[in-house]
Amino acid sequence: MILPKSNRLTREQVAEITAIVAEFGCKIQPIVGEMRTIYAIVGDERDELMINRLEGLAYIDRIDRIQSPFKLMDRRSDLATGRLKLGGVTLGEELLVIAGQCTIDPKNGNYFLETAQAVKEAGAQALRGGVWKPRTNPYSFQGDARSLEILMEASRRTGLPVVTEVMEQEHINLALDAGVHVLQIGARNALNYSLLRQVGRAIAGRPTAVLLKRSIHSGPLNEFISAAEYIVSFGNPNVILCPRGTAPSIDGYRNTPDEGITPLLKEKTWAAVVVDPSHSVGKAAYVPACALAAVAYGADGLCLEAHVEPAHGIGDDPKQAVTPAVLAEIVAKARALHTLVRQPAAVA
Numbered sequence: 415m416i417l418p419k420s421n422r423l424t425r426e427q428v429a430e431i432t433a434i435v436a437e438f439g440c441k442i443q444p445i446v447g448e449m450r451t452i453y454a455i456v457g458d459e460r461d462e463l464m465i466n467r468l469e470g471l472a473y474i475d476r477i478d479r480i481q482s483p484f485k486l487m488d489r490r491s492d493l494a495t496g497r498l499k500l501g502g503v504t505l506g507e508e509l510l511v512i513a514g515q516c517t518i519d520p521k522n523g524n525y526f527l528e529t530a531q532a533v534k535e536a537g538a539q540a541l542r543g544g545v546w547k548p549r550t551n552p553y554s555f556q557g558d559a560r561s562l563e564i565l566m567e568a569s570r571r572t573g574l575p576v577v578t579e580v581m582e583q584e585h586i587n588l589a590l591d592a593g594v595h596v597l598q599i600g601a602r603n604a605l606n607y608s609l610l611r612q613v614g615r616a617i618a619g620r621p622t623a624v625l626l627k628r629s630i631h632s633g634p635l636n637e638f639i640s641a642a643e644y645i646v647s648f649g650n651p652n653v654i655l656c657p658r659g660t661a662p663s664i665d666g667y668r669n670t671p672d673e674g675i676t677p678l679l680k681e682k683t684w685a686a687v688v689v690d691p692s693h694s695v696g697k698a699a700y701v702p703a704c705a706l707a708a709v710a711y712g713a714d715g716l717c718l719e720a721h722v723e724p725a726h727g728i729g730d731d732p733k734q735a736v737t738p739a740v741l742a743e744i745v746a747k748a749r750a751l752h753t754l755v756r757q758p759a760a761v762a
């Protein structure tokens with residue numbers, strides 16, 4: 415990773431380093447961070463001669479050779495200084511609450527518009543709503559592009575940024591054209607590298623962020639972080655890690671709650687961790703406890719399913735969505751806990 419002395423290199427300087435690394439079979443990928451742009455060397459970056467030549471350039475500060483399976487996502491990476499902002503919240507400083515319906519019902523758009531207003535009043539700073547849905551049964555409702563209009567109308571009315579899941583290039587194009595702020599990659603696609611590549615390429619050079627769910631198949635944490643790294647490697651570092659429970663193992667819970675991995679993720683990577691307790695436990699009654707547990711573990715935010723009338727929802731909402739009143743209670747307690755958790759330890 416090339417760290418320049420200035421905030422970013424000039425076109426001529428980029429051309430010069432590109433020509434140098436090309437001699438060693440490598441390419442340059444700029445990653446535009448909040449503070450400055452860094453330049454990842456794509457390929458085998460270990461050649462001493464290449465490094466010496468780059469470090470010899472007057473405008474280069476140093477070449478960072480982090481020995482890590484995920485050099486960009488590593489806590490020691492230069493990208494760690496950047497902080498993602500969403501809905502007026504700086505992640506890592508204030509708790510981010512994303513809430514809204516699992517699925518937007520295209521035939522009953524008013525529910526979503528009411529839910530959006532209600533979750534805002536309950537304290538959410540971002541809105542979630544599924545337009546396209548991955549389903550266990552392919553004959554189940556898989557979404558409707560009309561729901562995208564409802565999502566964006568809710569965003570305009572509330573002023574909140576919106577999150578929606580994409581599963582293919584067409585969804586990515588439609589969502590970005592409509593102005594969706596955060597693209598979600600769901601648990602079933604979390605390791606679908608061609609989708610990660612499509613999303614990474616599509617958001618490069620845009621302010622868009624990605625909410626990357628943890629794979630339903632669990633797997634090592636390095637795999638989760640490396641999937642995020644792959645998205646970032648196309649140039650946009652705005653990736654959020656979202657544990658959402660892994661394959662079921664506890665009778666009564668939809669999945670196996672995994673908010674407890676938060677401290678481990680934070681030890682390895684600088685990325686913000688926003689936990690989804692709704693898909694984790696899968697039942698509204700257990701969501702508040704799981705949400706607070708996530709905050710106790712150090713999560714930077716929560717992504718919750720909520721609905722003004724869960725019984726009239728579609729997708730996961732009848733089972734999982736909390737009401738706005740419950741959401742307000744979760745938000746109040748979670749904020750208080752977040753402040754408590756961040757107080758400096760009394761003992762070293």
Ligand code: PEP
Binds near residue numbers: 548602
């Ligand atoms: C969702 O957010 O509604 C969803 C389907 O999530 P996951 O991919 O975590 O199951």
Ligand code: MN
Binds near residue numbers: 516693719
């Ligand atoms: Mn859902």
